[in-house]
Amino acid sequence: MKRILATAITLAIGCAALASNAHASPLPAGWTCTPALCGAPQGKPIVEQLLPPPEVPAPITRHYPAKVIVNLEAREVVGTLADGVKYDFYTFNGTVPGPMIRVRVGDTVEIRLKNAHSDHMPHNIDLHAVMGTGGGAANSIVIPGHEGAFEFKALHAGFFVYHCAMAPAAVHIANGMYGAIMVEPADGLPKVDKEFYVMQGEFYTQGAYMQPGLQSLDMTKLLDEQPTYVVFNGRVGSLTGEHALHAKEGQTVRFFFANGGPNLTSSFHMIGGIWNTVWPWGGSNEDHNVQTISVPPGGAVIADMKLVVPGTFMLVDHAAVRMFNKGALGQLVVSGPEQPTLYRALWNRPFAPAGAMPAAASSAH
Amino acid sequence: MRSMIVLLCGTLLGACTLVAAAASAPSSLPATSIYRIPPLTLMNQNGQTFTFASLAGKPRLLGMFYASCQMACPVEIETLKQVEHQVVKAGGQPIPVLLVTFDPAHDDLAALKKAAAQHHVSAPEFQLSRALSGDIGMLGGVLGVSWRPLPGGGFQHNVVVALLDRAGRIIATDPANGRADPAFVAAIVREERAAH
Amino acid sequence: MLRALMGLLLLAALMPRPAPADAAAPRFVTVPGGQLVSSLLDGTRTVTVQMAPFAMLEEPVTEAQFAAFLRAHPEWQRGHIAVLFAGPNYLASWLTPTDPGDAQAARRPVTDVSWFAARAYCDSLQAELPSWYQWEYAAAASSSNRDARANMARRNAILAALMHVTGQRPGLIGQRPANVYGLRDLNRLIWEWVSDYGAMFPDVNGDVGSAGSGSVLRLCGGAALAFRDPSDYALAERVAALSMLAPADSSPFVGFRCVRKPGDSP
Numbered sequence: 001m002k003r004i005l006a007t008a009i010t011l012a013i014g015c016a017a018l019a020s021n022a023h024a025s026p027l028p029a030g031w032t033c034t035p036a037l038c039g040a041p042q043g044k045p046i047v048e049q050l051l052p053p054p055e056v057p058a059p060i061t062r063h064y065p066a067k068v069i070v071n072l073e074a075r076e077v078v079g080t081l082a083d084g085v086k087y088d089f090y091t092f093n094g095t096v097p098g099p100m101i102r103v104r105v106g107d108t109v110e111i112r113l114k115n116a117h118s119d120h121m122p123h124n125i126d127l128h129a130v131m132g133t134g135g136g137a138a139n140s141i142v143i144p145g146h147e148g149a150f151e152f153k154a155l156h157a158g159f160f161v162y163h164c165a166m167a168p169a170a171v172h173i174a175n176g177m178y179g180a181i182m183v184e185p186a187d188g189l190p191k192v193d194k195e196f197y198v199m200q201g202e203f204y205t206q207g208a209y210m211q212p213g214l215q216s217l218d219m220t221k222l223l224d225e226q227p228t229y230v231v232f233n234g235r236v237g238s239l240t241g242e243h244a245l246h247a248k249e250g251q252t253v254r255f256f257f258a259n260g261g262p263n264l265t266s267s268f269h270m271i272g273g274i275w276n277t278v279w280p281w282g283g284s285n286e287d288h289n290v291q292t293i294s295v296p297p298g299g300a301v302i303a304d305m306k307l308v309v310p311g312t313f314m315l316v317d318h319a320a321v322r323m324f325n326k327g328a329l330g331q332l333v334v335s336g337p338e339q340p341t342l343y344r345a346l347w348n349r350p351f352a353p354a355g356a357m358p359a360a361a362s363s364a365h
Numbered sequence: 366m367r368s369m370i371v372l373l374c375g376t377l378l379g380a381c382t383l384v385a386a387a388a389s390a391p392s393s394l395p396a397t398s399i400y401r402i403p404p405l406t407l408m409n410q411n412g413q414t415f416t417f418a419s420l421a422g423k424p425r426l427l428g429m430f431y432a433s434c435q436m437a438c439p440v441e442i443e444t445l446k447q448v449e450h451q452v453v454k455a456g457g458q459p460i461p462v463l464l465v466t467f468d469p470a471h472d473d474l475a476a477l478k479k480a481a482a483q484h485h486v487s488a489p490e491f492q493l494s495r496a497l498s499g500d501i502g503m504l505g506g507v508l509g510v511s512w513r514p515l516p517g518g519g520f521q522h523n524v525v526v527a528l529l530d531r532a533g534r535i536i537a538t539d540p541a542n543g544r545a546d547p548a549f550v551a552a553i554v555r556e557e558r559a560a561h
Numbered sequence: 562m563l564r565a566l567m568g569l570l571l572l573a574a575l576m577p578r579p580a581p582a583d584a585a586a587p588r589f590v591t592v593p594g595g596q597l598v599s600s601l602l603d604g605t606r607t608v609t610v611q612m613a614p615f616a617m618l619e620e621p622v623t624e625a626q627f628a629a630f631l632r633a634h635p636e637w638q639r640g641h642i643a644v645l646f647a648g649p650n651y652l653a654s655w656l657t658p659t660d661p662g663d664a665q666a667a668r669r670p671v672t673d674v675s676w677f678a679a680r681a682y683c684d685s686l687q688a689e690l691p692s693w694y695q696w697e698y699a700a701a702a703s704s705s706n707r708d709a710r711a712n713m714a715r716r717n718a719i720l721a722a723l724m725h726v727t728g729q730r731p732g733l734i735g736q737r738p739a740n741v742y743g744l745r746d747l748n749r750l751i752w753e754w755v756s757d758y759g760a761m762f763p764d765v766n767g768d769v770g771s772a773g774s775g776s777v778l779r780l781c782g783g784a785a786l787a788f789r790d791p792s793d794y795a796l797a798e799r800v801a802a803l804s805m806l807a808p809a810d811s812s813p814f815v816g817f818r819c820v821r822k823p824g825d826s827p
């Protein structure tokens with residue numbers, strides 16, 4: 001009986017996956033491998049072009065599964081956490097977050113991980129896009145001066161976090177060792193005008209917020225989950241001022257937003273905007289007209305917004321202390337003509353205290 | 366680690382010939398030969414003494430053990446007896462086995478004799494031995510065997526049995542954990558044929 | 562010709578050579594016996610060890626000391642060492658096989674040496690690598706306390722020191738006070754080889770993983786099961802760094818020191 005039921009369910013799921021216009025299907029077409037979608041890799045192996053955040057690799061236009069090679073390097077570097085504040089980061093490819101990877105569902109992905117000669121620690125990589133022990137972590141541990149590789153089939157489309165899982169993992173993640181991978185559905189995501197890649201993460205320093213100099217990890221703060229910094233893309237000011245993101249009115253922008261953690265759930269919000277379309281959890285379901293998205297550590301979201309008015313929009317973790325006092329703030333500057341029918345200023349003026357009769361009103365009697 | 370040693374031997378084989386031989390190692394041995402470890406003098410359950418390097422010349426199985434071991438080592442020895450049996454069944458010759466104790470403080474000649482009698486194994490085909498001089502840590506290191514004395518007695522340790530070719534290169538390894546692995550047996554038969 | 566050259570080499574190796582002036586003679590310090598509650602669990606059980614007294618090198622072995630050893634034992638030099646005992650990174654940063662090319666060689670701990678080479682060095686002093694328990698017991702002591710491991714400020718400082726990655730080479734020996742036994746630089750400078758590092762953790766089957774396998778540490782959460790106090794991150798980092806190494810591997814932050822029976826002449 002159980003078996004029959006299971007078979008029925010499998011068939012049902014299979015049918016749903018194949019039906020092109022299945023309404024509100026739990027498995028939308030093209031988001032999960034089927035034999036038709038995910039055959040043997042075709043064509044020449046593709047070496048993934050990796051870009052520093054907030055840049056996003058170009059959308060995939062291929063309509064067949066390929067072999068994709070991703071070259072990552074674990075690097076322990078002294079970097080800038082805020083103006084005048086240095087920190088010993090653990091990174092993938094020297095940036096926090098590590099570069100965004102973009103593949104297609106059904107692709108065979110070869111992850112190559114080098115560990116720089118000058119590093120102290122062994123490192124590895126656990127990709128949440130992987131079905132396999134430790135997400136690859138068990139087969140990618142590399143000591144300094146070594147390199148390792150493993151391969152996986154991208155069975156499920158979605159936007160996924162990757163991170164170092166080397167013991168003690170909390171330390172490696174707290175030092176910035178994470179990134180994200182987009183596994184595109186077979187027909188890709190809807191086209192947008194601009195795409196950005198942003199990851200949130202916390203830092204636990206011995207010095208207070210913005211205390212200058214080389215700061216070290218504070219173990220007690222980490223254990224208590226009391227970060228000194230909560231930032232986007234590895235530093236205070238990574239997306240503000242001269243680093244602000246730019247777009248034009250009328251454009252639709254897409255944020256690939258993920259949370260490295262290690263501990264805090266982000267309340268991802270754009271001040272002055274409503275997300276037209278989001279793929280909560282980075283999965284296949286779409287949701288619309290969303291204000292704030294909960295993104296847990298080791299979780300991600302894809303969020304689209306059509307920009308209809310000009311202005312400076314603030315990208316924040318809406319947990320307010322984090323945006324005001326810990327650095328979780330970015331800017332999207334939208335240029336274009338004012339749209340007074342959509343949004344305009346009316347007045348800003350003093351008004352009389354309650355109880356006092358306005359002069360104009362009394363004279364009318 | 367097990368695979369790493371094999372990998373090391375495999376990938377570096379080309380480079381090996383370029384590496385000058387250490388002064389103490391017999392110059393005829395390849396650079397990845399396990400017989401190149403610093404000199405080790407052993408004594409077997411019959412009280413016969415020999416140098417480790419003198420064992421070069423024949424394929425053999427090499428492992429480590431200790432006599433008062435309750436579980437892993439008896440299983441190791443019994444597994445190796447099964448392996449021998451399977452090798453013969455597959456048309457091969459009984460392959461000589463050497464086990465070296467990592468508990469020389471307790472495993473004297475009497476202990477070795479007793480263990481050999483318990484398991485019905487006899488030298489020279491199946492030797493249980495202890496080091497009289499030299500560093501067995503080096504042997505464990507190249508073999509991939511690690512051990513740590515526990516405060517309550519006994520050892521925390523692993524089991525690796527290596528198939529060595531005539532020159533002492535590690536051809537295959539096995540955890541000797543109760544089952545004669547057909548792939549390991551086949552590797553032994555292949556190596557014996559190649560050695561002829 | 563080759564034979565003559567080899568002979569010459571052998572002769573050179575046998576000739577007594579004075580250690581260069583900058584290589585201080587290694588000095589052993591006696592560590593009294595006592596009780597150690599280990600940070601490593603045996604399965605799920607806490608392990609208490611009765612430690613016998615031992616003598617330990619006051620400082621990590623320096624580049625200059627190791628260079629002197631290599632001059633006396635050419636078979637352990639880069640280029641001569643058997644491939645079973647060292648990988649391509651072995652002393653790779655040295656100027657020549659016997660010269661670290663470092664003006665501070667007398668005060669810098671030697672690193673980039675394999676477990677085999679470290680073992681051979683200790684053997685040349687009629688000593689050996691410490692066991693994990695010996696290292697842990699010695700390193701538990703601060704300048705005022707025989708077991709300072711519970712001190713959170715100290716843990717934090719140790720972790721912070723280990724995280725700094727400002728240079729390719731580790732810092733210099735002797736920048737901090739010795740501990741109560743007179744030992745220096747056990748915690749904050751480098752990781753150190755121990756004799757039984759390969760057998761520190763049982764793997765998922767309860768069996769011991771072989772050296773370099775990392776066994777339970779391979780998985781993110783696994784490490785939490787291995788330590789008595791999983792929040793001692795500095796210790797976890799050290800153990801992780803060591804347990805991933807095969808004995809022929811070397812790392813720019815792994816050095817060593819030796820131990821022997823107490824009372825042997827220095």
Ligand SMILES: [Cu+2]
Pocket residue numbers: 074090121122123124164165166172177
């Ligand atoms: Cu890492």
